[in-house]
Amino acid sequence: MTAFFQTLGMSHEWAWFVSTVCGILLIALPLMLAVAMIIYVDRKIWAAMALRRGPNVVGPFGLLQSFADGLKVFLQETIIPSASNKGLFLIAPVVTFTVALLAWAVIPFNSGAVLADINVGLLYVLAISSLGVYGTVMAGWASNSKYPFFSAMRASAQMISYEVSIGFILICVVLWAGTFNLNGIVWAQKGHVFGIINGFVANPLLFPMWVMFLISGMAETQRAPFDLTEAESELVAGYQTEYSSMAFAAYWLGEYANVLLMCALNATLFWGGWLPPLDIPVLYLVPGFIWFLLKVAFFFFVFSWVKATVPRYRYDQLMRLGWKVFLPVSLLFVVLVSGYLMATGHFQ
């Protein structure tokens, strides 16, 4: 895109600047729209699983429900508790929302269609996802209220715990792909199993890693069954109890943008990203971003499905799963995968 703007008579630096801003808008605006629609889809899926109708009043099939909710929240009064730490109270939702958008910079939507094609892409994703905890912790502390604070404590412990095993899972993928670049990881999955299946997930050594990644992703984004941070029966509404109006909406949108990011990571790291599922020339006629979006939509359905069917974990069970099950198993698989790759001469 930089080259295109240079043909319009801009200097290289200006062309880079303008094309980057355009790229950011091209990702962020559809993402916001997708988040609005995905909230609607989420509610429809829960409704269908509970044999209800779900939102069906605003617009055809209730499609405009999220926009109506957005308008309602927008018109609400912004309440800042007088005992809160005002600066941090207002910064916290901004942090959550920004961080939720930041990681999308390195997600490849198609071959070469990535905003920042950096060779530490996966580390960047890890770094950004580790920042996500600050929005929650700051909200909990700045609210100066019991329940948000408890929730913030839970959230930080939970996210730190599951990031460890996510790190080990990603190491397995990186070892096999030989690169941290997300586009490179997608290319490495081309014809990975029997030369025909695109995706690390069909690999028997990496399949358990994918299962653990899916579950850790749910814990990391605080989705059910790990939504202990907003357990209504214990914590009112969790860390955003004191928030209203657009600050609350920022948390809401940020949470769903994070869920979508986890779906995109699942698709990119294990299911071949923008590659078709099978390495057959006919399937390449369908543009890559359509395959990518289909995979993301499928994983979002899985996330919704789990939320609709699985009861909430207890806090000590959550910690046990993270530290006593996932951590040793993922560590074992790092050893297995690297041992297998060394034995078969993958690195020569």
Added chain:
Amino acid sequence: MIQIIAFYLFAALTIASAVATIFSRNPVHSVLFLILAFFNAAGLMVLVGAEFIAMLLIIVYVGAVAVLFLFVVMMLDIDFAELRAGFVKNFPLGLLVAAVLVAELLVGLGVLKSGAMTLGTPDGTAAIPVGASNIEAIGALMYGRYLFLFEAAGLILLVAMIGAIVLTHRQRTDTRGQNISKQIARRPDEATVNVKPEVGKGVQL
């Protein structure tokens, strides 16, 4: 042009947030400013082409260490008057630490000025081998030339970790833990009894 603007932005913010870390009255604000300083330092490292170090700085310090700091500081009930009372008492110690840091900085600058080492440049042409990415270059050095030092560092960390676990571990006898595999293995017929009580009589379980 953009690099120069970015450099001065990151550098100014690093220094400003480092100063704010020291001067904030509220310890939570201090930690948050410290995180901002880490973040801007990571930005500076990206500018010299050390993107791997930058990412590690964020993952390790911002993502893990600073969260624990924040955790502890947030739970403390801090008495500001008491803190200020200790200031005069600890002032000489603070001066000593400052003097050591300044001396280290001067030694470092002296080594740099004498030409004993080269640093990266803002335009990204750092002293990295051409054709190798950051991660490969670091990996080759770490697992090749400095393998024994690296292994020794790993061993020391392992010993420290085991030590910390041994020091804090205690066998609790006053709590009942949950044995999940035992719970799953339990079948209905061993958990429930089917009694057919006679009408008007009590039930013994």
